[in-house]
Amino acid sequence: RWADHDRRGPELYDPGRAADERRRHRLAAEMPAALERGEFTLHYQPLVRLADGETIGVEALARWQRPGAPGPLRFIRVAERTGLIHRLGRTLLEQACRQGAAWPDRLISVNLSPVQLGEPGLVAAVADILHRTGLPAGRLQLEITESAESLRYRSVLAGLGGLGVRLALDDFGTGWSSLAVLSTLPFTEAKLAGEFLLSTPDAVLRHLVEACHALGMTVTAEGIETAEQATTLRDLGCDHGQGYHLGRPAPA
Ligand code: C2E
Ligand code: MG
Ligand code: MG
Ligand code: MG
Secondary structure: OOOOOOOOOOOOOOHHHHHHHHHHHHHHHHHHHHHHOOOEEEEEEEEEEOOOOOEEEEEEEEEEOOOOOOOHHHHHHHHHHHOOHHHHHHHHHHHHHHHHHOOOOOEEEEEEOHHHHOOOOHHHHHHHHHHHHOOOHHHEEEEEEOOHHHHOOHHHHHHHHHOOOEEEEEEEOOOOOOHHHHOOOOOOEEEEOHHHHHHOOHHHHHHHHHHHHHOOOEEEEOOOOOHHHHHHHHHOOOOEEOOOOOOOOEOO
């Protein structure tokens, strides 16, 4: 079911769009077997403490290990539409926790789709994966992209927080949430999107970082591509950084 089709009145036949549609259906059809074959794996990108350059953890990023395969933004979206995200998400979470358990003292940060937040039994499933992999709950961080959809699941977010798992609001600045809304949700970290950092004046960023700290959140600056950006963002009060300058995503 392709749930989020544009419905803006009668549609004209558009050959480009029809081809896109066929490609999406082909991807959707190929993904379950690819999951069975173990073609979905994770790369890990360092999360760095800006004050001293120490690597405090890694973010796990999904990859489809096949020549010519699309990137995660594309295949995760397809998996969300077909429902495969539930199995794919659990497989990746378990993979990440197992790997994380083998890296002592490091945080392991895993992306959750808003669709997964709506999945019955998610909190119990996360607890079960922590138990089976032996990763202490405090070393798992779940990243949830800022969107109206994800922030609706208040009790699920509370349940995850109750496990002792850390919760990061991903791509903060690109969505709609106000600081007032954030103050009522159990996020322990705000990740400021790279595009947002580039387009927002420093004086505003400084106040935003301060507000996040006042709400009890640490702040990660994403998309750091130069040494100069790392210094500026550290001076603006950001706690952690992530980006090609600090380390690219790489296999375990
Ligand atoms: P994200 O969670 O915000 O992840 C950060 C993205 O920024 C990653 O792209 C990373 O490779 C990229 N990045 C890191 N440093 C830099 C930099 O310095 N410059 C630039 N321009 N980009 C940088 P990637 O791996 O292609 O993932 C894209 C998005 O796909 C992720 O954004 C996340 O929303 C989603 N995603 C990835 N893996 C998963 C997953 O396992 N589950 C779910 N639900 N979503 C995932
Ligand atoms: Mg993320
Ligand atoms: Mg994201
Ligand atoms: Mg992000």
